Amino acid sequence: MESYLPIAYISGLLGLLAIAVVTVFRQVLKTQKIEKALSRLQGKLSKEKGTAQEYYELGSILLDKRIYVQAIAQFQKAIKAETLEGLELAAVYNALGFTYFSQEQYDLAIRNYKEALKLAPDYVTALNNLGHAYERKQLAAPALEAYEQALTIEPNNQTSKRRAESLRKRLVPSA
Incomplete structure (x- = not known):
């Protein structure tokens, strides 16, 4: 039984090494494609x-x-x-908003998320992004409103659920 232990150990290491090689290879291919x-x-x-x-x-x-x-x-x-037009143009505005958000330019991000939502009012990703931008600006009420609107469209959206629940706890202190 003891003679199988080194073989099992080496087999395990080889398995982990194979997984690492495949992962690195896939990442290299993805990077080359990009x-x-x-x-x-x-x-x-x-x-x-x-x-x-x-x-x-x-x-x-x-x-x-x-x-x-x-x-x-x-x-x-x-x-x-x-x-x-429509959802395609909304996706561009959302991406532009996300770019501004990434630079902490929250007012510009909010403006672009709102443009996306004018074009596609049911665009849940833009609603979540809008809520996040409002949160970063310490505007909890409009953030909660954006998340709740997203939940009316997509009730099982985990991001909206989690963020709305957190904001509700902050806005309505427990007695």
Whole structure:
């Protein structure tokens, strides 16, 4: 029985190593795909006018890389292209709001989340983001209102449930 212990230990280590190798390999492939898309889009858009979708895609990549100023410029170009509407345009405004939020520019974030909601009133992600921005500005009542509105649309939304519950506890002190 004791002779199996080293074999089991080594097998376990090899299993963990295999999992680590697969995880690293997948991350490398994902990173290469993103870098290739970034290079392709930057190359194309530096030479010619792009589509709103291309500007949005480039802005999203730049946002993921935390290159906020350039991401904002790309999202604004997507909006100015005037070819998106409805939920697609709302997604651009939401992404623009999130970019401003990431830079702690909460008033600009709120303005863009509200624009997204004008276009798509049932856009739960924008409602959650709006609530979060209000929370960061210490505006608990409007934050709770945004989360509750999200819950009327999507009653099982875990983010809205958790944040609304936390805000209710703060706004209504226990007796």
